[in-house]
Amino acid sequence: MxxxxxxxxxxxxxxxxxxxxxxxxxxxxxxxxxxxxxxxxxxxxxxxxxxxxxxxxxxxxxxxxxxxxxxxxxxxxxxxxxxxxxxxxxxxxxxxxxxxxxxxxxxxxxxxxxxxxxxxxxxxxxxxxxxxxxxxxxxxxIQLLYDAYAGYSEAVANTAVPSGWIPGAQTALLAKQLQGMRQGGTFVMAAPPNPYRCPPGPYERPALMTEWFMKHNPTAKVIIVDPKDSFVTDQTMMLGWNRLYNFNLPEDYIKAMSPEVEIKQHAKPGMLNWVRGKDGGRPLRVDGKNMTIEIEAGVIQADVINVIPPMKAxxxxxxxxxxxxxxxxxxxxxxxxxxxxxxxxxxxxxxxxxxxxxxxxxxxxxxxxxxxxxxxxxxxxxxxxxxWENTCYALAGKDYGLFVADVFKVVEGKIARINKARYLPLEASAAQIKLAARYQQAWLRTFTDDCFA
Incomplete structure (x- = not known):
């Protein structure tokens, strides 16, 4: 070292x-x-x-x-x-x-x-x-459990409804589908259940695409369907959605935040929507031929579907x-x-x-x-x-960075978190948020060098 x-x-x-x-x-x-x-x-x-x-x-x-x-x-x-x-x-x-x-x-x-x-x-x-x-x-x-949802399989993922959570050909296919989606089309991303790789990642992905759609496909819709009711960096990520994409935070999240945190209430919500588990967001079935995804709340017709399925070793x-x-x-x-x-x-x-x-x-x-x-x-x-240490950087937009950072040690036979402050402060300034985005880009380079160079 x-x-x-x-x-x-x-x-x-x-x-x-x-x-x-x-x-x-x-x-x-x-x-x-x-x-x-x-x-x-x-x-x-x-x-x-x-x-x-x-x-x-x-x-x-x-x-x-x-x-x-x-x-x-x-x-x-x-x-x-x-x-x-x-x-x-x-x-x-x-x-x-x-x-x-x-x-x-x-x-x-x-x-x-x-x-x-x-x-x-x-x-x-x-x-x-x-x-x-x-x-x-x-x-x-990891390996992806494609068969966790009825109608889904690795063959379907390779040809029609990519996951791309293990990068490769499916990532390229998903990029082609999203960038070629019809004007006014609907992109649905199915988030994974716990535990899964890269805690903020499933929520960064639709945020980045919402930013892209606002420029290239401004009448598009982005829907996250989720078996969970919360996720790592959820407050800081959703504040980014709120400020960038007219996303209205769920009421329980607003109540949990300090009154000093600036949260906008949009009369006309933007294109990004999050359907939590408690609201029927758990995925049940995928139909790659007809481009539908069934969740507990009903069936959604989509133009592009991205499924991040459960995982194991x-x-x-x-x-x-x-x-x-x-x-x-x-x-x-x-x-x-x-x-x-x-x-x-x-x-x-x-x-x-x-x-x-x-x-x-x-x-x-x-x-x-x-x-x-x-x-x-x-x-x-x-x-x-x-x-041990961990830092997960994520983007709510190209210039809107956030992170979770922790230090760990063994406590009573288990690995435990020993720090208290973890996230980008909710009251962070615009300059701090932009700097966090720059850190994310610098980290991609320096971290890769630390592992492979």
């Missing part, structure tokens, strides 16, 4: 009054000889896997680190909704593994994992390779026996070691991390903590007390 990152982490923990002076110096120590040359295999080259590989080599260049990844280029999910409103391109989502290989000496095997032997500590691939490890890190990501986690009956991976909270398989650590969206969200930032900080813990344990030393 660089001195810059270390001091920032120390400062965050110290500001919460919870820094362990005895623990943190261990992060900067040189590992003992017994850890040198250890073989670390990482399955999955997303944010979690890439970060783990990079920081393992930073902490101890002698480690033999191999990443098994089926794709030769990573397509980043964070920021991918900006393809839909033409603020970014599909090509800009592509991230190379070249720097990890050339700069840090990470070995890559582009193949598909088919199984492993936890006793022999080997991983097998579809290409008939067998890799031996001292420790295995698995960063499985990526299939490789299930294949390797790392997931529980609920589809997520239980771990030891201090080092993210699997509680189901020995010598395996599971990081990122697939892990059960209590108060930590399923986000790219969370995966990045989990990877760093797990990497350090692995090195210390291989060297025969106890790992230091872990702290």
């Amino acid at each position: 660089s001195p810059l990152n270390l001091s920032r982490r120390q400062w965050l923990a110290a500001s919460a009054g919870l820094l362990s002076a005895a623990a943190w110096p261990l992060w900067a120590q040189t590992p003992a000889t017994s850890a040198k040359g250890a073989r670390i295999v990482i399955i999955g080259g997303g944010v979690g896997g890439a970060t783990a590989a990079k920081y393992l080599k930073i902490f101890d260049p002698s480690l033999r680190v191999t990443v098994i990844e089926k794709n030769r280029t990573y397509i980043r999910a964070y920021g991918s909704s900006e393809v839909l409103n033409q603020h970014s391109s599909m090509d800009e989502l592509n991230v190379s593994y070249d720097a990890l290989a050339s700069r840090y000496g990470v070995n890559f095997v582009f193949d598909t994992v088919t199984g492993f032997d936890p006793q022999a500590r080997t991983v097998s691939t579809a290409g008939k390779q067998i890799l031996t490890y001292d420790r295995l890190i698995v960063s499985p990501g 990526g299939q490789i986690a299930l294949t390797l026996g790392l997931a529980d009956k609920n589809g997520w991976c239980p771990v030891d909270r201090r080092n993210f070691a699997s509680t189901l398989q020995p010598n395996v650590h599971v990081i990122g969206d697939a892990s059960i991390a209590d108060a930590m969200p399923k986000s790219a930032f969370a995966a990045n900080t989990q990877a760093k903590v797990a990497a350090r813990a692995i090195i210390e344990e291989l060297a025969g030393r106890p790992a230091p007390e872990p702290f």
Whole structure:
């Protein structure tokens, strides 16, 4: 870890009054000889896997680190909704593994994992390779449960009603559909139930499209149907909708806010509408042929439908026996070691991390903590007390930024949030809001570099 990152982490923990002076110096120590040359295999080259590989080599260049990844280029999910409103391109989502290989000496095997032997500590691939490890890190990501709604399937998502929550061809299809939607058409987005990847993301997406439609399709309608009654950053996000798109906040939200917060009541509501679970917003059925979506409140005719279905851990986690009956991976909270398989650590969206969200930032900080813990344990030393961070940036509009930021530690065996202030203040000035949008754009670049460069 660089001195810059270390001091920032120390400062965050110290500001919460919870820094362990005895623990943190261990992060900067040189590992003992017994850890040198250890073989670390990482399955999955997303944010979690890439970060783990990079920081393992930073902490101890002698480690033999191999990443098994089926794709030769990573397509980043964070920021991918900006393809839909033409603020970014599909090509800009592509991230190379070249720097990890050339700069840090990470070995890559582009193949598909088919199984492993936890006793022999080997991983097998579809290409008939067998890799031996001292420790295995698995960063499985998520899989989408397309069949959670009647009439919906991966085939329907690939051809008519895309999800695009795992970026790729469906993202490009959704962008084409939205940008080509008829004048006055209706765009419906089905938000996911908890837990899901990227807490503010499903609500940023329709906001960005509302902004785009106001310029290119001003009579369009945008409807969010939702099985939930609230979401992370909901107050700050809806204030953005209120100020930018004439969205009227639900009465219960208005009552919960301070009277000092400026909320406009629009006689003529704008094009954006949110149907909560309590109002019948839970999705039930999708008809890709007739372009309808049925929710508990009734059937909506649409021109473009975007479904973000329920999720669980990526299939490789299930294949390797790392997931529980609920589809997520239980771990030891201090080092993210699997509680189901020995010598395996599971990081990122697939892990059960209590108060930590399923986000790219969370995966990045989990990877760093797990990497350090692995090195210390291989060297025969106890790992230091872990702290984690998370920041999720989001946009209500191109120049309207917001965020949620947290610090976590283990409390009574669970990962708990230890900070109080979390969000952009509701009374933030216009300049602060615009600055938050600039931070979001800068973060996309610097965060990607931290993981992959």
